[in-house]
Amino acid sequence: xxxxxxFKLISNNFLVxxxxxxxxxxxQFGLPIKPLxxxxxxxxxxxxxxxxxxGETIKSLWKYNVGSILDYSVxxxxxxxxxxxxxxxxxxxxxxxxxxxxISFCVFKVTGVAKFSLLEKVSSGLHLSIxxxxxxxxxxxxxxxxxxxxxxxxxKIFIDAEESWIQNAIDExxxxxxxxxxxxxxxxxxxxxxxxxxxxxxxxxxFDHSRNYGYYPGYKLVRGAYMEKERERAVDMHxxxxxxxxKAASDKxxxxxxxxxxDNIDRISICAGTHNENSSLLLATxxxxxxxHVIIQTFGFRNCWV
Ligand SMILES: Cc1cc2nc3c(=O)[nH]c(=O)nc-3n(C[C@H](O)[C@H](O)[C@H](O)COP(=O)(O)OP(=O)(O)OC[C@H]3O[C@@H](n4cnc5c(N)ncnc54)[C@H](O)[C@@H]3O)c2cc1C
Numbered sequence: 001x002x003x004x005x006x007f008k009l010i011s012n013n014f015l016v017x018x019x020x021x022x023x024x025x026x027x028q029f030g031l032p033i034k035p036l037x038x039x040x041x042x043x044x045x046x047x048x049x050x051x052x053x054x055g056e057t058i059k060s061l062w063k064y065n066v067g068s069i070l071d072y073s074v075x076x077x078x079x080x081x082x083x084x085x086x087x088x089x090x091x092x093x094x095x096x097x098x099x100x101x102x103i104s105f106c107v108f109k110v111t112g113v114a115k116f117s118l119l120e121k122v123s124s125g126l127h128l129s130i131x132x133x134x135x136x137x138x139x140x141x142x143x144x145x146x147x148x149x150x151x152x153x154x155x156k157i158f159i160d161a162e163e164s165w166i167q168n169a170i171d172e173x174x175x176x177x178x179x180x181x182x183x184x185x186x187x188x189x190x191x192x193x194x195x196x197x198x199x200x201x202x203x204x205x206x207f208d209h210s211r212n213y214g215y216y217p218g219y220k221l222v223r224g225a226y227m228e229k230e231r232e233r234a235v236d237m238h239x240x241x242x243x244x245x246x247k248a249a250s251d252k253x254x255x256x257x258x259x260x261x262x263d264n265i266d267r268i269s270i271c272a273g274t275h276n277e278n279s280s281l282l283l284a285t286x287x288x289x290x291x292x293h294v295i296i297q298t299f300g301f302r303n304c305w306v
Contacts, residue, residue, distance in 0.1 A: 006044050051096050058102050067104035069158070070097055074112050080138070086112040087142040091149045098153040105189075105271070107158040108146060110170045114139035123168035143173055144180070147188050151181040158220050158271065161191035164230055164242045175206065179215050186218030186269035194254040195224035197244050203257055207264060221257050222273040223250050255282050262286045 010016055026033045047068065048054035058068045070093035074086050090108045097103035110119065118136055121128060128136060143159075150157035159174045161167060174190035181187045192203050203219065210217040224230075227243055234241040244250045258279060261270045272283050 062102035069105045071107045083113045094149045097155045105156045109160045113142040119166035119169040147177040158189045161193045182215040189218035191220040193224035195250040200253045218269040220271040220273045
């Protein structure tokens with residue numbers, strides 16, 4: 001019932017538009033709205049304020065065979081100290097997930113451990129100053145520490161995809177991490193956003209890279225979460241919209257990416273990061289067609305998650 005009323009409310013465009021500024025002002029003026037937020041939005045979308053407090057949610061989901069992904073969702077951090085704290089918290093989620101079947105994966109956003117403006121500069125191929133180069137190599141070390149901890153503890157880790165204008169830097173780091181830690185199986189998973197019209201080609205290119213360099217890639221396939229922002233920026237800055245022309249085109253490339261990964265399932269591990277019923281059904285059908293169910297029943301299925 002809570003989900004029903006919540007989703008009914010947040011499907012109202014007007015409310016969603018004015019909601020953030022009203023909430024922000026109410027918090028600024030010290031109005032007592034925190035308990036209201038905690039009992040509604042927060043309760044639905046947040047598993048817990050600390051790793052320990054997530055325990056109950058993880059347990060209650062696992063009763064129904066639903067695994068959890070521990071996600072320390074900090075965004076917009078800008079200081080080295082905050083980046084280090086975020087790295088440490090992500091590492092704690094990995095250690096908590098070690099050996100626990102109910103926590104299927106851990107995940108992080110590169111912008112939680114690296115400055116957005118720096119990623120933007122690297123992505124556009126601009127020359128970095130000495131200070132910026134040093135900051136970028138520190139950020140790369142944080143990412144390496146996170147992925148190495150995942151590798152050492154046998155925990156699979158997703159690197160989220162973000163805005164297209166910082167994604168080149170994220171791609172480069174994700175490929176490097178897969179090269180280091182996916183020598184015998186996928187530990188690090190790169191995320192591919194199929195709402196971008198260039199990403200199906202990128203997926204194929206990335207797979208070729210993995211074959212040439214002898215590692216096993218992991219891909220989280222998603223449609224993408226920043227559509228409005230992407231379109232607005234492309235108009236404002238007069239460049240080609242990186243997003244597909246319409247929803248049908250995103251759906252088509254998403255399903256094509258699923259087919260491509262399943263065709264190469266001997267080398268690729270995937271997570272289908274979607275709520276879309278047709279894509280989920282397609283994946284189940286493809287698994288069936290490829291007689292993967294025999295493998296699942298016989299050996300347990302290791303390379304595919306929805
Ligand atoms: C486990 C998991 C991990 C995720 N990780 C990431 C991540 O790392 N990075 C990220 O960006 N997102 C991520 N997402 C969010 C995801 O990208 C989608 O926004 C969200 O899941 C909704 O898409 P869908 O496939 O579930 O379903 P649907 O409801 O079928 O698709 C909605 C999506 O279709 C696309 N779309 C809608 N209208 C149009 C249009 N007019 N033209 C073109 N495309 C359109 C948009 O991407 C929209 O979000 C993740 C989601 C899940 C479940």
